[in-house]
Amino acid sequence: MADEISDLRLFAAIVAAGNLSAAARALDSSPAAMSRRLTALEARLGVHLVVRTSRQFDLTEEGSLLHERCLQILSDIDEAEAEASLGGAVPKGKLRIGAPNDIGRRQIAPLISRFTDLYPAIQVHLALSDAGGDLIDDGIDIALRVNLPPDTSVVVRKVLSSKRVLCASPEYIEKHGSPATPEELLKHNCICLVRGRRVFDSWVFHNDKRRIEVRVKGNLTTTSGEVMHDWALAGKGIALKALWDVPEDLASGRLVSFLTDHWSNEIELFAIYANREIPVRMRVFMDFLAAELKMLQLRLQNIK
Numbered sequence: 049m050a051d052e053i054s055d056l057r058l059f060a061a062i063v064a065a066g067n068l069s070a071a072a073r074a075l076d077s078s079p080a081a082m083s084r085r086l087t088a089l090e091a092r093l094g095v096h097l098v099v100r101t102s103r104q105f106d107l108t109e110e111g112s113l114l115h116e117r118c119l120q121i122l123s124d125i126d127e128a129e130a131e132a133s134l135g136g137a138v139p140k141g142k143l144r145i146g147a148p149n150d151i152g153r154r155q156i157a158p159l160i161s162r163f164t165d166l167y168p169a170i171q172v173h174l175a176l177s178d179a180g181g182d183l184i185d186d187g188i189d190i191a192l193r194v195n196l197p198p199d200t201s202v203v204v205r206k207v208l209s210s211k212r213v214l215c216a217s218p219e220y221i222e223k224h225g226s227p228a229t230p231e232e233l234l235k236h237n238c239i240c241l242v243r244g245r246r247v248f249d250s251w252v253f254h255n256d257k258r259r260i261e262v263r264v265k266g267n268l269t270t271t272s273g274e275v276m277h278d279w280a281l282a283g284k285g286i287a288l289k290a291l292w293d294v295p296e297d298l299a300s301g302r303l304v305s306f307l308t309d310h311w312s313n314e315i316e317l318f319a320i321y322a323n324r325e326i327p328v329r330m331r332v333f334m335d336f337l338a339a340e341l342k343m344l345q346l347r348l349q350n351i352k
Contacts, residue, residue, distance in 0.1 A: 053125065055089045056118040059097070062086065063115050064201055064323070067105065123203055139329045140169035146191040149274040150293045151317065152176040156192065159340045163333060170329045178272055189330055190337075191320045205319045205334070208341045210291040210348055212312040215303040219283035226306040227286075230260045237285035238264035242271050251288055253310040260310070290315045291348050298351065317341075 058075075065071035068082040075082075090097050097111035107115060147156045153176065160172050175188065196204060214233075216226070227233050230253045241248045247269055253260045266285050270276050273293065280287040281302055292315075297303040319337065321330065 053122075055085070055092075056122060058082075058085055059089060059114065060118055060122060063107065063111075119203065120205065123205065138169060139167050139332045141327065141329050142171045142173070143329050143333060144173045144175060144187055144189045145333075146175045146177065146188040146193075148178050148192070148194060149176045149272055150178075150277055151273075151290070152192070153274060154296075155292060155344065159337065162340075163336050166336070167329070167332060170333070172333075178274075189321060190333065193318055193320060194315060196318060197320055201323055202320050203323050205338075206316055207319045207338060208292060208317040208345055209314050210316075210345075211314055212288050213291050213294065213298075213305045214286060214288055214307050215280060215294055215298070215305045216286045217281055217283040218301065218304055220280075220285065221304055221306075223283070226304070228307075230262050230307060230310060233262050233264050233286065236264075236266075237268070238266040239276050239279050239285040239287045240264065240266060240269045241273060241276060242269050251312065253307070253312055255310050288312065291351060292317070292344065295348060295351055 058071075061075060062068060062071040062082065065073075068079045068086070071077075072079045072082045086098070093110075093114075095110040096108050097114060098105040098107055145156070145160065152174065157174060160174055164170065164172055192207070214227075224236060227236060230251070233251065238249070238251075249264050251262050251264055253262070268279055268284055270279070273289075276287050277289065277293055279285060280289070281297065294303055298305055319334065321334075
């Protein structure tokens with residue numbers, strides 16, 4: 049088992065370094081030794097993990113899958129070892145959490161409130177931004193983001209996934225009706241999200257038979273998912289929202305979902321933090337976050 053874990057750590061280090069020479073320098077070894085161990089790992093697994101060139105390599109599909117899984121496995125091992133060595137240590141200190149506006153205010157903020165009841169010696173700052181926060185420049189300890197970061201040097205854990213739902217207020221539906229097919233969205237005022245210069249006005253749906261892409265239109269766009277949410281509540285149009293943003297509104301009837309026989313692509317939330325030894329306060333928060341969001345995930349799965 050120790051050799052297998054060592055192989056996983058080696059593979060993760062090689063991918064993080066980008067090539068065998070850089071990995072060898074980081075691990076105080078030689079490119080030849082790195083190459084032999086990588087070849088032995090591929091032989092043991094019976095698959096090619098990388099496509100090598102003279103200066104770098106690309107991961108194969110099997111290599112990408114292994115890399116994703118081994119990062120999670122190594123993170124779990126490190127956490128388990130850290131927990132075993134904690135003894136009577138009391139988690140304390142400052143913790144900065146970054147999160148998107150909507151889920152940050154509606155789900156993460158209440159979660160943090162409960163966390164500080166359990167760990168009053170930890171001082172938590174919640175920074176909300178749909179643009180995301182930089183772990184280094186903004187001093188963020190744990191960033192919650194919808195998209196995977198391009199930086200491969202950080203630790204990434206998926207903590208939540210959800211479907212997207214079309215929703216509008218009862219007032220909007222009473223005045224304009226609700227679309228019976230995705231194509232009928234063209235007759236409605238659709239509220240669109242903007243990222244940079246890109247307007248997310250191409251909404252894709254699936255059912256058991258086909259894929260449908262609709263280029264929607266509307267007189268409201270915003271860079272804020274929370275503003276989109278508020279406009280939908282105010283009856284200004286139809287929004288395509290992550291289910292994790294609107295469960296209470298759907299349950300209370302403030303928003304109504306439709307076209308439930310169609311589905312859009314899932315949306316995923318990731319926890320991202322620096323690839324280094326992390327303090328106790330971060331470990332206990334990540335454990336608490338994972339447990340709380342697992343319960344949220346179960347609740348979302350029961351919403352039709």
